[in-house]
Amino acid sequence: MKQDFHSSKPIYLQIADQIFFRLVRKELFPGDKLPSVREMAIQTKVNPNTIQRTYSEMERLGIVETRRGQGTFITEKAGIVDELKERLTREVCESFVMQMKELGLTKEEMLEGIEKHAEGGRK
Amino acid sequence: MKQDFHSSKPIYLQIADQIFFRLVRKELFPGDKLPSVREMAIQTKVNPNTIQRTYSEMERLGIVETRRGQGTFITEKAGIVDELKERLTREVCESFVMQMKELGLTKEEMLEGIEKHAEGGRK
Amino acid sequence: MKQDFHSSKPIYLQIADQIFFRLVRKELFPGDKLPSVREMAIQTKVNPNTIQRTYSEMERLGIVETRRGQGTFITEKAGIVDELKERLTREVCESFVMQMKELGLTKEEMLEGIEKHAEGGRK
Amino acid sequence: MKQDFHSSKPIYLQIADQIFFRLVRKELFPGDKLPSVREMAIQTKVNPNTIQRTYSEMERLGIVETRRGQGTFITEKAGIVDELKERLTREVCESFVMQMKELGLTKEEMLEGIEKHAEGGRK
DNA sequence: GTGGTCTAGACCACA
DNA sequence: GTGGTCTAGACCACG
Numbered sequence: 001m002k003q004d005f006h007s008s009k010p011i012y013l014q015i016a017d018q019i020f021f022r023l024v025r026k027e028l029f030p031g032d033k034l035p036s037v038r039e040m041a042i043q044t045k046v047n048p049n050t051i052q053r054t055y056s057e058m059e060r061l062g063i064v065e066t067r068r069g070q071g072t073f074i075t076e077k078a079g080i081v082d083e084l085k086e087r088l089t090r091e092v093c094e095s096f097v098m099q100m101k102e103l104g105l106t107k108e109e110m111l112e113g114i115e116k117h118a119e120g121g122r123k
Numbered sequence: 124m125k126q127d128f129h130s131s132k133p134i135y136l137q138i139a140d141q142i143f144f145r146l147v148r149k150e151l152f153p154g155d156k157l158p159s160v161r162e163m164a165i166q167t168k169v170n171p172n173t174i175q176r177t178y179s180e181m182e183r184l185g186i187v188e189t190r191r192g193q194g195t196f197i198t199e200k201a202g203i204v205d206e207l208k209e210r211l212t213r214e215v216c217e218s219f220v221m222q223m224k225e226l227g228l229t230k231e232e233m234l235e236g237i238e239k240h241a242e243g244g245r246k
Numbered sequence: 247m248k249q250d251f252h253s254s255k256p257i258y259l260q261i262a263d264q265i266f267f268r269l270v271r272k273e274l275f276p277g278d279k280l281p282s283v284r285e286m287a288i289q290t291k292v293n294p295n296t297i298q299r300t301y302s303e304m305e306r307l308g309i310v311e312t313r314r315g316q317g318t319f320i321t322e323k324a325g326i327v328d329e330l331k332e333r334l335t336r337e338v339c340e341s342f343v344m345q346m347k348e349l350g351l352t353k354e355e356m357l358e359g360i361e362k363h364a365e366g367g368r369k
Numbered sequence: 370m371k372q373d374f375h376s377s378k379p380i381y382l383q384i385a386d387q388i389f390f391r392l393v394r395k396e397l398f399p400g401d402k403l404p405s406v407r408e409m410a411i412q413t414k415v416n417p418n419t420i421q422r423t424y425s426e427m428e429r430l431g432i433v434e435t436r437r438g439q440g441t442f443i444t445e446k447a448g449i450v451d452e453l454k455e456r457l458t459r460e461v462c463e464s465f466v467m468q469m470k471e472l473g474l475t476k477e478e479m480l481e482g483i484e485k486h487a488e489g490g491r492k
Numbered sequence: 493g494t495g496g497t498c499t500a501g502a503c504c505a506c507a
Numbered sequence: 508g509t510g511g512t513c514t515a516g517a518c519c520a521c522g
Contacts (some may be wrong), residue, residue: 005313005314006235008131008132008133009131010131010520010521011314011522012520012521012522021225021226021227023228023515024227025225026227046522047315047521048522049521049522050521050522052147053521053522058157072187075186085226088186088226088234089223089226089228090234090240092219092222092223092226093237093239094240095219096215096218096237097237097240097241099215100212100215101184102148103142103144103147103148103208103211103212103215104144104147104148105212107237107238107241110237110241110511111234111237113212113215113216114216114219114230114233114234114237116209116216116222117213117217117219117220117228118220118230118233131520133496133497133498134497134498135497135498139498141517152496159508159509159510160509160510160511161508161509161510169497169498169499170498170500171500172498172499172500173497173498173499175510175511175512176497176498178510179511183306189509189510189511190374190507190508190509190510191374191380191506191507191510191511192416192505192506192507192508192509192510193506193509193510194508194509195509195510202493229512254378254379254505255377256377256511256512256513257512257513258512258513261483267471267472267473270472270473271471271472271473272473282493282495283494283495283496284494284495287383292513292514293513293514293515294514294515295513295514295515296512296513296514298495298496298497299512301495312494312495312496313494313495313522314494314495314496314520314521314522315493315494315495315520315521315522316493316494316495316521316522317493317494317495318380318494318495326493331472334472335472335474335482336486338465338468338472338482339482339483339485339486340486341465342461342465342483342486343483343486343487344496344522345461346458346461348390348394349390349393349394349454349457349458349461350390350393351393351458352396352482353483353487355460356483356487357480357483359458359461359462360462360465360466360476360479360480360483361476362462362468363459363462363463363465364466364476364479369502379505379506380506380507381505381507383504415507416506416507417507418506418507419507422506422507456494
C-alpha cells in the first residue's frame with residue numbers, strides 16, 4: 001500500500017493498479033464495496049482528489065461502478081476478473097519482451113534473466 | 124529514432140534510453156562522439172534544450188562526458204557498457220517479476236507468458 | 247537574497263548555496279516547506295525555470311524532497327544538516343589549504359592570513 | 370599541470386593561476402621566457418587558442434609581456450612577484466573567511482578547520 | 493496552486 | 508562550432 005511519489009506513473013494509476021492486482025489475486029471480488037473516497041485517502045495517505053480520480057479511471061475502464069449514495073463497487077459482470085487478468089498479463093509481458101529486445105537479448109537470455117531474478121524481493 | 128510525445132516518460136529520458144540501448148547493442152562504443160546538441164535536436168526533431176537535458180542526465184549517470192567546446196563523448200571507462208547492460212537488464216527483469224508476482228502468477232506461468240509474446244513486433 | 251549575475255558560478259547554484267547556508271545556520275529546518283518555484287522566482291528576481299533547476303539540483307543531492315502538487319520540502323532524514331555542514335566546511339577548508347600550499351605558504355602563515363582578514367566585511 | 374574540465378573556473382584561468390603559483394613559489398622568475406603558445410598547448414593538452422587567451426589575460430594583468438618575434442616573458446618590473454603574492458594571498462583568505470562566515474562559523478572554528486585539513490593531500 | 497516538461501530564442505565562454 | 512545558462516511563455520498532470 002505504498003505509493004512511489006517519484007515514479008513517472010501517476011499516483012492515481014498506481015493505486016488503481018494495486019486494486020486491480022488484488023482483484024486478480026482474489027483478495028477482492030466482483031460486487032465488493034470499495035472503501036469510500038475519504039477512507040481510502042486515509043489508508044493510502046494521499047489527497048482525496050487523487051482517490052476520486054482513481055475511482056473515475058476505474059469506472060471508465062468498466063472495472064467498478066458507483067451507485068449514488070451507496071458507494072463504489074466492483075462490477076459484477078461475468079468474466080470481468082479473467083478479462084482483467086488476461087489484459088494485465090498481456091501488457092506486462094509485451095512490455096517486458098519489447099524492452100528486452102531493445103537490449104538485444106534473445107528469448108533464451110530473457111528466460112534466463114527471469115530465472116535469475118524470480119527469487120528477488122517484492123521491492 | 125522516434126519519440127513518443129504522449130508517453131508519460133519524458134522525451135529527454137526516452138532519448139537517453141535510446142542511446143543506452145544503442146550502446147548495449149554495440150551500435151555505439153566508448154569514446155564515440157555523440158552528435159552535438161544542436162545536431163541531435165534536428166535528428167530527433169526536438170528542442171536543443173531537451174537534448175541538453177538528455178546529455179546532462181547521461182553525464183550524471185556517468186555514461187557520457189562532456190568536454191567544453193569539443194562535444195559529448197561516451198565514457199571510456201572500462202566496463203561501462205557491461206555495467207549498463209547489467210543494470211538495465213536487471214531493472215527490466217525485476218520490474219517484470221514483481222508485477223507478475225502481484226498478479227499472483229508462478230514462475231512457470233511467467234515463462235509461459237513470455238513464450239507466448241516473444242514473437243510479438245518491436246512496438 | 248542577492249544574486250551575482252556576473253559570477254562564473256551559475257545563478258541556480260548560487261541560490262542553492264544560499265539555501266544550504268540558511269540550513270546550516272539554523273534559519274531553516276528539516277521538514278520546512280520551501281517557497282513554491284514561482285514564489286521563490288519572484289523573491290530572487292529570476293526566472294521560475296532557474297529555480298526549478300535549483301530545486302532539482304538540491305533534490306539530486308538529497309537535501310530536499312519534492313512532493314507532487316504539494317511543494318518542495320527540506321529532507322527530514324536525521325543528520326542531514328550536520329552532514330551538509332560537515333561537507334561544506336570540508337570543501338571550503340580543503341580548497342583553502344590547497345591554494346595556500348600552492349602559494350608556498352606554511353600552516354603558520356595560513357593562520358596568520360586568516361587572523362588578518364577575519365575582520366573583513368561580509369561582502 | 371592538470372586541468373579540471375568541469376570546474377566553473379575556465380581552463381585558461383586555471384592555467385594562468387598555475388603560472389602565478391609557480392612565480393610565487395620561485396619556480397619561475399621575472400625575465401623568464403614562457404614556452405611558446407604551441408609548446409604550452411602540448412604540455413597542458415589544451416587547445417592553443419586557450420593558451421593564447423591565458424597569455425592575453427596575464428598580459429592584461431601586467432604579469433607578462435610579449436615581445437614581437439621573441440615570445441612571452443615574465444615582466445621584469447620590480448616588486449611584481451611580491452605584489453602578486455600579496456594579491457593572491459589576500460584573495461584566497463578573504464574568500465575563505467567570507468565562506469566560513471556564511472556557514473556561521475567563528476574565527477576559532479575556522480582555525481580549527483584548517484588545522485584539521487592542513488595535512489590533506491593536494492587534491 | 494504545485495512541480496515537470498517543452499519550446500523558442502538569446503547570450504556567453506570556450507576551443 | 509561546442510556546451511552551458513537564462514528568460515519568457517506555454518501546457519500538462521497532479522493534488
